[in-house]
Amino acid sequence: MDFAAWRVARQDEVEQALSTWVPADAPAGLGEAMRYAVLDGGKRLRPLLVLATSAAVGGLREAALRASCAVELIHAYSLVHDDMPCMDNDVLRRGKPTVHVRFGQAQALLAGDALQALAFELLVPNDGSVPSDMAAQLCLLLAQAAGATGMAGGQAVDLASVGLALDLSALEAMHRQKTGALLKASVAMGAATGSVSPEARAQLGRYGAALGLAFQVVDDVLDVTSDSATLGKTAGKDAAADKPTFVSLMGLAQAQAYAGRVLDEAHAALDQSRLDDTSHLHALADWVGRRAY
Amino acid sequence: MDFAAWRVARQDEVEQALSTWVPADAPAGLGEAMRYAVLDGGKRLRPLLVLATSAAVGGLREAALRASCAVELIHAYSLVHDDMPCMDNDVLRRGKPTVHVRFGQAQALLAGDALQALAFELLVPNDGSVPSDMAAQLCLLLAQAAGATGMAGGQAVDLASVGLALDLSALEAMHRQKTGALLKASVAMGAATGSVSPEARAQLGRYGAALGLAFQVVDDVLDVTSDSATLGKTAGKDAAADKPTFVSLMGLAQAQAYAGRVLDEAHAALDQSRLDDTSHLHALADWVGRRAY
Numbered sequence: 001m002d003f004a005a006w007r008v009a010r011q012d013e014v015e016q017a018l019s020t021w022v023p024a025d026a027p028a029g030l031g032e033a034m035r036y037a038v039l040d041g042g043k044r045l046r047p048l049l050v051l052a053t054s055a056a057v058g059g060l061r062e063a064a065l066r067a068s069c070a071v072e073l074i075h076a077y078s079l080v081h082d083d084m085p086c087m088d089n090d091v092l093r094r095g096k097p098t099v100h101v102r103f104g105q106a107q108a109l110l111a112g113d114a115l116q117a118l119a120f121e122l123l124v125p126n127d128g129s130v131p132s133d134m135a136a137q138l139c140l141l142l143a144q145a146a147g148a149t150g151m152a153g154g155q156a157v158d159l160a161s162v163g164l165a166l167d168l169s170a171l172e173a174m175h176r177q178k179t180g181a182l183l184k185a186s187v188a189m190g191a192a193t194g195s196v197s198p199e200a201r202a203q204l205g206r207y208g209a210a211l212g213l214a215f216q217v218v219d220d221v222l223d224v225t226s227d228s229a230t231l232g233k234t235a236g237k238d239a240a241a242d243k244p245t246f247v248s249l250m251g252l253a254q255a256q257a258y259a260g261r262v263l264d265e266a267h268a269a270l271d272q273s274r275l276d277d278t279s280h281l282h283a284l285a286d287w288v289g290r291r292a293y
Numbered sequence: 294m295d296f297a298a299w300r301v302a303r304q305d306e307v308e309q310a311l312s313t314w315v316p317a318d319a320p321a322g323l324g325e326a327m328r329y330a331v332l333d334g335g336k337r338l339r340p341l342l343v344l345a346t347s348a349a350v351g352g353l354r355e356a357a358l359r360a361s362c363a364v365e366l367i368h369a370y371s372l373v374h375d376d377m378p379c380m381d382n383d384v385l386r387r388g389k390p391t392v393h394v395r396f397g398q399a400q401a402l403l404a405g406d407a408l409q410a411l412a413f414e415l416l417v418p419n420d421g422s423v424p425s426d427m428a429a430q431l432c433l434l435l436a437q438a439a440g441a442t443g444m445a446g447g448q449a450v451d452l453a454s455v456g457l458a459l460d461l462s463a464l465e466a467m468h469r470q471k472t473g474a475l476l477k478a479s480v481a482m483g484a485a486t487g488s489v490s491p492e493a494r495a496q497l498g499r500y501g502a503a504l505g506l507a508f509q510v511v512d513d514v515l516d517v518t519s520d521s522a523t524l525g526k527t528a529g530k531d532a533a534a535d536k537p538t539f540v541s542l543m544g545l546a547q548a549q550a551y552a553g554r555v556l557d558e559a560h561a562a563l564d565q566s567r568l569d570d571t572s573h574l575h576a577l578a579d580w581v582g583r584r585a586y
Contacts, residue, residue: 028449028452113374113445126433133425144414146406211310
């Protein structure tokens with residue numbers, strides 16, 4: 001199947017699964033806020049990484065689908081909390097009012113909290129459809145990526161870095177946690193749904209890390225080259241907030257070239273993994289490089 | 294060992310374990326905020342429930358200690374978020390300024406998020422010291438208790454109920470989620486660290502549910518009979534916020550009598566469980582009934 005058809009089919013599958021698993025019946029409007037935060041939006045890059053990696057290692061489909069949704073729930077909750085007034089105070093996300101604008105801050109806070117819990121709940125089906133050792137390993141990978149040494153830690157560094165003159169290595173270290181940890185975990189979780197040699201696992205780790213870094217460099221480029229309508233979120237906000245970015249440190253042309261070199265490394269890692277079918281993982285790297293929003 | 298000595302020894306053990314596991318080195322002050330939220334405070338009721346239940350079923354000690362800390366981390370994160378201005382806007386907790394007062398709202402939000410992730414990370418040690426099937430089951434129990442149909446859902450109902458005339462059954466249903474789910478899960482997680490008959494498991498569930506309800510009734514009583522210095526948090530705030538409570542619905546004397554009847558049921562459930570040594574679980578129920586803060 002060619003990449004575009006595969007991607008659309010997997011995006012539909014993930015949307016369907018999320019719609020089934022994110023509860024409509026959670027009390028007092030909480031379910032509505034959770035579904036608003038998760039459904040009908042996003043590129044689903046993280047789920048696609050889980051599913052493509054799982055396919056490359058002959059992984060268990062049920063585990064891969066659950067892992068892909070779990071990672072997306074963690075991503076979605078982080079956006080809900082990140083958009084709140086005490087953080088980035090953003091009013092637009094995926095072309096819609098942010099969750100706290102639509103439902104109030106208290107409900108946004110709770111919806112984010114409940115989405116994180118749901119992510120872990122999904123990883124352990126009580127019908128035995130995912131072996132316990134695999135479920136436990138997926139929980140561990142996701143928890144490490146989401147927590148204080150991963151995404152949440154990177155956000156704390158990001159908060160503390162406003163107005164500071166970070167150098168390139170400090171900026172990369174921050175993004176390795178803030179966005180990179182969850183992207184890399186998406187690949188690692190996909191690998192954990194099947195069996196894979198230590199060498200292939202190491203190369204997949206290198207691929208995930210490179211893809212995570214490239215994603216952020218492209219994000220910084222888009223923040224200055226695109227507009228809010230295309231992005232579905234507020235453009236130009238990094239510069240407005242006086243946040244260090246790859247563009248502010250390197251200049252636009254250099255940042256674009258840097259994204260290309262990092263993606264070359266992602267492709268090289270896949271080639272060296274000696275896995276049979278990495279075509280969709282290659283295509284996802286290209287997709288990250290070419291994305292317009 | 295008598296209860297008081299057992300309790301102090303277990304509280305010390307939990308404090309020590311939390312101090313080891315809640316990272317001091319998380320970046321940009323995040324670790325400091327997480328440790329401030331968790332260490333040196335609280336009755337550790339939930340950890341004690343895990344440990345006493347685990348002991349009653351001959352459970353695995355390493356799993357029980359990790360589960361006891363995981364439950365406490367979920368409890369601690371919920372307090373951090375609950376105290377924020379967009380929720381209860383509380384400035385005093387365990388006799389200290391709340392996390393957002395001390396570290397700012399953004400850091401409080403992130404610290405709560407990172408504590409939730411850490412709870413799940415603790416349940417899956419990567420040294421194999423907890424069997425995978427047990428670790429996965431503990432993750433599932435904790436996730437269900439913390440999420441949209443548990444604690445977070447109960448908080449949403451609580452938010453929506455301010456100023457409403459809830460009847461007793463609606464109030465109980467709200468608390469069964471908001472505080473009851475995590476207390477009941479503490480017992481269930483303790484049971485999951487060992488082996489237990491279906492009948493004993495059912496009676497432990499009844500015990501956990503009764504203890505959770507009694508805890509909340511006593512909490513409402515203390516809110517009107519105690520003061521902020523004794524409670525370590527703001528007294529009288531339920532009445533000030535026009536929130537329905539067991540005292541506002543039943544009156545003070547009736548609420549106190551009701552707590553006693555519910556605790557009788559907790560004791561009866563333990564007797565009917567036919568487990569060998571439930572003395573500490575009995576004592577914990579008494580402790581909940583007698584507590585002054």
